[in-house]
Amino acid sequence: MDHHSGWLDVDGIIFDAVGTLIRPTPSVAEAYSAAALRQGVVLSTEETRRRFQIHFASDGIHADRGLLSTDETTEKRRWREIVAGVLPEISNPDRAFDELWDHFGRPESWRAFPDVAPALRALESMGVQVCIGSNFDTRLRSVVQGLPELEGFSESLVISSEIGYKKPHRSFFEAACAHLGLSPDRVACVGDDLENDVEGAVLAGLSGVYLDRSGRGECEFPWVSSLAALVQARYHRA
Numbered sequence: 001m002d003h004h005s006g007w008l009d010v011d012g013i014i015f016d017a018v019g020t021l022i023r024p025t026p027s028v029a030e031a032y033s034a035a036a037l038r039q040g041v042v043l044s045t046e047e048t049r050r051r052f053q054i055h056f057a058s059d060g061i062h063a064d065r066g067l068l069s070t071d072e073t074t075e076k077r078r079w080r081e082i083v084a085g086v087l088p089e090i091s092n093p094d095r096a097f098d099e100l101w102d103h104f105g106r107p108e109s110w111r112a113f114p115d116v117a118p119a120l121r122a123l124e125s126m127g128v129q130v131c132i133g134s135n136f137d138t139r140l141r142s143v144v145q146g147l148p149e150l151e152g153f154s155e156s157l158v159i160s161s162e163i164g165y166k167k168p169h170r171s172f173f174e175a176a177c178a179h180l181g182l183s184p185d186r187v188a189c190v191g192d193d194l195e196n197d198v199e200g201a202v203l204a205g206l207s208g209v210y211l212d213r214s215g216r217g218e219c220e221f222p223w224v225s226s227l228a229a230l231v232q233a234r235y236h237r238a
């Protein structure tokens with residue numbers, strides 16, 4: 001399959017969830033700062049954001065079956081460590097963890113991007129099979145169920161903590177292709193993370209399409225600036 005145009009003819013698309021279909025609203029940093037404030041600790045969202053980026057990036061080190069393996073217990077432990085790392089000043093880190101864990105498991109803490117519902121409808125009408133493939137944990141199921149834009153997708157979720165490996169591991173993409181009932185060369189993965197969604201997919205034999213909503217698209221892979229642009233490209237494929 002041609003590296004740059006082959007994705008236009010695929011029969012199935014795996015969409016990443018966070019940053020691609022949905023985003024936390026309020027932001028992650030605002031939610032963490034609010035949790036700190038409930039324990040009397042004042043932290044700016046800028047500071048919380050800076051700390052979160054550091055601690056979020058240092059994941060995977062405790063996975064029991066090797067790098068990129070995961071399960072629900074691993075994810076919960078990882079998030080407990082992230083909360084403690086981002087908010088070291090608070091007196092009750094367990095309480096903050098419980099609050100934030102519940103917060104991000106609720107659909108009202110998330111918004112779908114405006115182009116999501118029209119894009120999913122358009123792809124369905126073109127006969128493209130779609131699933132959501134995410135490194136989020138089982139909480140994504142309740143989030144998706146509560147967002148009207150993603151109605152009908154609660155049975156089309158491939159979640160790393162449930163299948164045992166996270167993106168960009170090849171096993172994750174194999175599981176997602178099996179879910180779609182398609183061979184990897186008939187499937188594209190679309191997402192906002194170059195390493196997890198695009199490079200990993202390509203290494204596993206899929207197409208990878210980078211979603212860069214900033215419009216810069218500085219990469220060697222096919223990219224789009226919106227899901228509307230993705231649909232347009234598919235529609236007008238030669």
Ligand SMILES: [Mg+2]
Binds near residue numbers: 018020193
């Ligand atoms: Mg993402």
